[in-house]
Amino acid sequence: MSTLKTINVIHPSGTTNNIVNDNLGNVAVGNNLTVVGTATFGSTVTAPVVVGGTSSSSTLTLQSTSGVGTSDAIALKVGNAGATTALSVATTGIVSFPTTGAVILPAGTTVQEPTGQAGMLRFNTTSSSFEGYNGSAWGSIGGGGGATGGGGDQAFWENQTIINSSFTIGTGKVGDWNAGTFGPITVAAGATITVPAGSTWSIV
Secondary structure (H helix, E strand, C coil): CCCEEEEEEECCCCCEEEEEEECCCCEEECCCCCCCCCCCCCCCCCCCCCCCCCCCCCCCCCCCCCCCCCCCEEEEEECHHHCEEEEEEECCCCEECCCCCCCCCCEECCCCCCCCCCCCEEEECCCCEEEEECCCCEEECCCCCCCECCCCCCCECCCCCEECCCEECCCCCCCCCEEEECCCCEECCCCCEECCCCCEEEEC
16 A cells, blocks of 8 residues: 655646645645635644735735624634634624733824824823824823823823814814813914814813
8 A cells, every 4th residue: 555645747847846645645735836716624724824915905805604604703813722812803893802911002103193094093102191083183082191190199180282283172072172281382383273162271
């Protein structure tokens, strides 16, 4: 009984590429393998796999099922034999991080704020606070812009001394809102602070 089978594939250039099938049913390809159509794996792929296109606009699509999914999901597992699920995407599109760790958000200065889209989150290293984009402006969110201090003290409220971006008091909120700033404060050229009727901006 043969325990090792080798198929020699001759390339038009004269190069010989080997395809080896051993007695355990393992197949080894001596060069790159290109699959045209659907590739189905009957077991877990254990070797590192790099998937990607060559175009600057290539898109990688991860799809949990080829049928009608009702409770399917995509899970990213790490650790010993995939013991930890680091990320999970449910059929509803909800993304969860079912660990006791943390998520590291993009961080940068106020000047480095990207062109905003509603729902964006980042950490502002200029103000040392979390911020989000509400559809028209960046602003502090829960856990950001609060009181700080030495040790366990929470006694100091801080704000920047230069306003670089235009802002409207009460943006994204319902009704009239008041705002306060510790001065002196400088509004940079090109930036405008709009105080709607019924709202106030106090500089102390």
